[in-house]
Amino acid sequence: MPVPLSILDLAPVTSGGTARDALRDTIDLARRAEEAGYHRYWLAEHHLAPGVASSAPAVLIGLVAAATRRIRVGSGAVQLGHQTPLAVVEQFGTIDALYPGRIDLGLGRSGQRGAELARAATTPPPERPATVVDGLLIPSPFSFASLTKSPLFALSRALLQQPGARSPDFADQVDEIIALLTGTYRSPDGHEAHAVPGEGAEPQVWILGSSGGQSAQVAAERGLPFAANYHVSPATVLEAVNAYREAFKPSEGHTEPYVLVSADVVVAPDDDTARRLASPYGLWVRSIRKELRAIPFPTPEEAAAHEWTEEDRALVADRIDTQFVGSPATVAERLRVLQRVTGADELLVTTITHDHTDRVRSFELLAEEWNA
Template sequence: MPPTPLSVLDLAPVSAGSSVGDALRATLDLARHVEDFGYHRYWLAEHHLVRGVASSAPAVLIGQVAAATSTIRVGSGAVQTGHRSALSVVEEFGTLATLYPGRIDLGLGRSGQRRVEAGQAPLVPTPATPARVVDGLLIPPQFSYAKVLASPRFAQISALLYQPGAVPPPFAEQVADVLALIRGDYHDADGLDAHAVPGEGTDLEVWLLGSSGGESARLAGALGLPFAANYHVSPATVLDAVTAYRDAFQPSSTLAEPYVVVAVDVVVAPTDDAARQLAAPYPVWVRSIRTGEGAIPFPRPADVVGLPWSDADQELVADRVDTQFVGAPETVAGLLGTLRDVTGADELLVTTITHDPADRVASYRLLAEQWLG
């Protein structure tokens, strides 16, 4: 039996002391390498107004990655649909699919809708849940994003992304419009048709991404679409997400059976100690996200030694730090095997951030050699 496919989720991270241009060039370099290493797909995330992440325009970056490679699938993980129309998404990704047929994935996420919803509803803290271990996989307590959603930075991002007074349509309607525009059978409420050029008739592979057992997981299942679950962003709810997806799954022209990819943070080095050294800045980086500041440029390992660190800081990042897979190739491969077995993942989506881009390339190489052979 062939090994479970490995894929890459890239944020185009900016390292402390380097430039955004350096980060984007590192992304193209990494894409070329992981294609040679045997990774199946290369996805770009979407983040805005973040000093430490350069993936604010995924469609543009996807085109650059596709041009720099030749066989690996390239896509979005995921397009934030809340501030986009279905037509604009299909036209952008249809252009990519026309230029690079058979290689483009269109991953859609509710994050944009959630941003608007958060601004319209009172913030309710997430109830505390105890940590548990399921067949060797840590499921930590669920993190509450209430303070992040209430931060001034979050409000600023919303103000700059959305046109004044704009209200995104329900996620299910937007996904339906995307699929109809790709198929070529879109009609509006008055029965008038519309045709996306480029986009209609392309072989775009549409995915839904989700962090919980909520609407995204259920909708992906009901539509018979592949689904990506986030162990790296919301490890507490990954099992809820994959269970909800499978429970809702209905066979479609796209899939006869459910197909799940699970994303996870990984750092690999020749030894466990060396990997822990490379991952040492990760808690500081996550803290910057969780405080509402937004991801800072990824620090040098030496620069985090001796930084003030309180019990509150530890609690703020514990779920992310405790579920990052860090170690030698055999150590991380064992952890990935557990994640695959417990979640039933058909594919694993690995995201790795180190200060030195060369260490990131090496991490993906060592993992591929161990996992893919």
């Protein structure tokens, strides 16, 4: 049997569209995803991005859960650098109270990595050539160090945190969330705290990560399921899943490691159509990596009018080369390679096209082929 397929949605705003359009499309896509048999529907968290409407995942998760009946709904991922553990537990405890047994709480370090990225600006990672591992492309690592020089980098951090605030250690925040959910929280001086709603809620807690660093270690040491980002950081996906498996300790919820791996896909009835629908992707990624804010997703015609420089091409090469684009058979075969090489127990696919009907059809075609 094929491993389960799940969806990651950014609620993309397209060129000529609005955030209202994007959110309505998300609700429609979630309903269609449930009908097509997808296992989970996760909402991302992005801020200050004109092309992404998923900035408040807890709110959107509640709306998606209300609009569906069976599919699991969750976060991919809550950025813990911007919220306290108590706030997260209360939000997801509220949703779980209304939709028990269906909610996933994915946690990520994205909001905590500002200082690390700033240090990386002076010590970029060593160069590593691209390789192919049993048919899976592992590109050269992309350095995010240059992004820290943008004024928008500092502005984002300032707007997302209270003045003078400092994020606690990620592992400590995860432990506090688990303690608040299970009713075992104690302050350093021994005082109890009880989250209402939240205590006794049972969202499935996940850790998302892009490398073999702290996220993978936190997930492994606590026996939590782990989601590795091939679609965001394809160069480090193998080190992420290997580090997680090597350090895994069984827990009450998971006696064995459980790995989900993400992929960016565009499926159409034939390869040529899929390539045309996916053609704006490079321009969209360029806006994230060069301007620090995703632009509204362009039309294929708008993308074709862009004059690419060699610097631009190098900036997005790893993401373009690892996007899975083609007919249902083409993409399903490439996903099988990704699953085999990473040993994934589940795959999380994300798709952006300019036209909502093309995006819905992409997910439907893939599900039909995957489960055939």
